[in-house]
Amino acid sequence: MAAEDYPADLKYHREHDWARIENSEATLGITWYAQDSLGELVHFEPPEEGQPVSMDESYGEVESVKAVSDVISPLSGEVLEVNRKVVDEPETVNADPYGEGWLIRIRLSDQSEAEKLLDGEAYRAFLAER
Amino acid sequence: MQTLLRTPLHDRHIALGARLVPFAGWEMPVQYEGVIAEHRAVRSDCGVFDVSHMGELQVEGPRARELLQSLLSNDLDRIGPGKAQYTLLTNERGGILDDLIVYELSPARFLLIVNAANTVSDLAWLTDHQLPGADVSDRSAEYALLAVQGPRAIERLGLAPARPFTWDTAEIDGIEVLAARTGYTGEDGVELLSQAEDGEQLWDRVVARGAKPSGLGARDTLRLEVCFPLHGNDIGPDTDAISAGLGWTCALDKDFTGAAALRRIKEEGPARRLAPFVMQEKAIARQGMAITDPPGEVTSGSHSPMLDVGIGMGYVPAADAAPGTTITIDVRGRERAARIVDKPIYKREQLDP
Numbered sequence: 402m403a404a405e406d407y408p409a410d411l412k413y414h415r416e417h418d419w420a421r422i423e424n425s426e427a428t429l430g431i432t433w434y435a436q437d438s439l440g441e442l443v444h445f446e447p448p449e450e451g452q453p454v455s456m457d458e459s460y461g462e463v464e465s466v467k468a469v470s471d472v473i474s475p476l477s478g479e480v481l482e483v484n485r486k487v488v489d490e491p492e493t494v495n496a497d498p499y500g501e502g503w504l505i506r507i508r509l510s511d512q513s514e515a516e517k518l519l520d521g522e523a524y525r526a527f528l529a530e531r
Numbered sequence: 532m533q534t535l536l537r538t539p540l541h542d543r544h545i546a547l548g549a550r551l552v553p554f555a556g557w558e559m560p561v562q563y564e565g566v567i568a569e570h571r572a573v574r575s576d577c578g579v580f581d582v583s584h585m586g587e588l589q590v591e592g593p594r595a596r597e598l599l600q601s602l603l604s605n606d607l608d609r610i611g612p613g614k615a616q617y618t619l620l621t622n623e624r625g626g627i628l629d630d631l632i633v634y635e636l637s638p639a640r641f642l643l644i645v646n647a648a649n650t651v652s653d654l655a656w657l658t659d660h661q662l663p664g665a666d667v668s669d670r671s672a673e674y675a676l677l678a679v680q681g682p683r684a685i686e687r688l689g690l691a692p693a694r695p696f697t698w699d700t701a702e703i704d705g706i707e708v709l710a711a712r713t714g715y716t717g718e719d720g721v722e723l724l725s726q727a728e729d730g731e732q733l734w735d736r737v738v739a740r741g742a743k744p745s746g747l748g749a750r751d752t753l754r755l756e757v758c759f760p761l762h763g764n765d766i767g768p769d770t771d772a773i774s775a776g777l778g779w780t781c782a783l784d785k786d787f788t789g790a791a792a793l794r795r796i797k798e799e800g801p802a803r804r805l806a807p808f809v810m811q812e813k814a815i816a817r818q819g820m821a822i823t824d825p826p827g828e829v830t831s832g833s834h835s836p837m838l839d840v841g842i843g844m845g846y847v848p849a850a851d852a853a854p855g856t857t858i859t860i861d862v863r864g865r866e867r868a869a870r871i872v873d874k875p876i877y878k879r880e881q882l883d884p
Contacts, residue, residue: 440748465834466752467748488813
C-alpha cells in the first residue's frame with residue numbers, strides 16, 4: 402500500500418477524486434484517502450471510451466470486497482482512454498493511486514471548471530475538517 | 532442513537548488499528564490489515580476472530596432436552612455429552628428464526644451459541660415456550676468467544692486431534708477454555724469459549740502462537756466461499772430450511788415447531804431454492820440485487836479472494852436451480868451473467884498443486 406500523500410501538482414474534488422490537467426486533457430483517479438477508505442480494490446467498472454463525463458457526476462464504480470463506490474468526475478469532457486491495467490488488476494490503485502493507478506484520461510470541454518477544484522493543501526484541510 | 536456494545540477485546544482491536552463498524556448492535560472489527568490478506572491467512576495457515584458478540588444461551592434441568600427437542604429442528608438424540616450440532620430454531624411456518632450450534636455440556640445442560648442479532652429474540656422465544664424443569668438463561672456477558680480457524684490452527688494451539696462437532700475443556704497457555712471443533716470458514720479449527728475476563732489474555736496468547744487477527748469482512752467471504760448461509764441474508768423467518776438447502780438439519784421424523792410445514796414443503800417440493808453462483812463476467816453481485824432471468828434475488832454476494840471472481844448465493848425458481856444453469860443478475864443497471872455451481876463454491880483441492 403502507498404503512504405498517505407496528496408501531490409501538489411494535482412487538483413482535487415471533494416468526492417475524493419484527483420485530476421492531472423495537461424493543456425486540454427486531464428488524467429483522473431481517486432485519492433489516497435478514497436482507496437484507503439474502500440480497502441483493497443477488486444473491481445473497476447469503467448466508462449466507454451468516447452463517452453461524455455460531467456463534473457460532479459459518476460463515470461464509473463470502484464469496488465472493494467465489502468464496498469462499492471461511484472467515481473465522481475472532477476471535470477467535464479469526453480473519455481479518451483481507460484486504464485486497462487486497473488480493469489485487470491484493480492489493486493494497482495491501492496499501490497499507486499496517482500501513478501499507475503490512474504483510471505481514465507479525458508479531453509476537457511470546459512477548462513475553466515478547474516478553478517472550482519481544490520489544491521493539495523486545501524484538500525488536506527478539507528479532509529482534516531471531516 | 533443507541534450505544535454500540537463492545538466485546539471484552541475492544542481495546543485489543545483499537546491497539547491493532549482495526550477498522551471498527553457497527554454490526555448487530557456491536558462495535559466490531561471488519562478488518563485489521565485487509566480482508567484479502569486475512570482471508571488468505573485462514574485458508575493457508577491460521578486466523579483468529581473475535582466473535583464474542585455472539586450470544587450464549589443456556590438451557591438446564593431435567594426437561595432441558597425435551598424443551599430443545601420441541602423447538603430445534605435437528606435431533607439432539609443423535610449427539611451426546613462432548614458433542615455439538617448445527618441446528619435451526621424454526622417458527623410454525625418452518626421459517627428460520629435462527630441457525631445455531633447447540634453444545635451438550637451434560638445430559639441436562641445445553642449451551643446454544645446464537646447469532647448476535649438474534650440473542651434477544653431467541654431468548655424470548657425459548658422463554659415463551661419454557662417448561663418447568665428447563666431453565667433458560669442468557670450467559671452471553673460471561674464469555675469471550677474466539678474462533679481460531681485454518682489448516683494450522685490446531686497445531687498452533689497445541690491441541691490434541693479431535694473430530695468435527697466435538698468439544699472438550701482445554702488449557703491454552705494456562706487459560707481454561709471450552710474448545711469446540713466448530714467454525715464458519717470451511718477450514719479446520721476451533722472456537723474457544725473462555726471467561727470474559729480471560730478474553731484479552733487468551734487473544735494475546737493465540738496471536739503470539741501465530742494466528743492472524745481477522746475481522747468480520749474475512750469471516751463473511753470465507754463462509755460465502757463454502758456456502759454457509761448467513762442469517763439475515765440467506766435465511767430468515769420468511770425462508771424455510773428446505774428451500775435454503777438445510778433440509779439435512781431437520782429431523783422431520785420428530786415433532787418440533789414448524790415440522791408439519793416443513794414436511795409439506797418437502798413433499799410438494801419448494802417453489803424456489805438457494806443456489807450458489809459464480810460470475811461469468813467481471814462484476815460483483817451484492818445482497819438485494821435482482822436476478823432477472825430466471826426471476827430471483829441475490830441474498831449474498833462478494834468477491835472471492837481465493838477464486839478472484841464475483842461469487843454469491845441467491846434464490847431462484849426450483850426448476851432453474853440446477854448446477855450449470857446460467858442466470859442473469861442486474862448489477863446496478865447492467866445485466867451480468869453468472870452460473871449456478873455445486874456447493875461449496877471453493878474447494879481446497881482446486882488450488883492445491
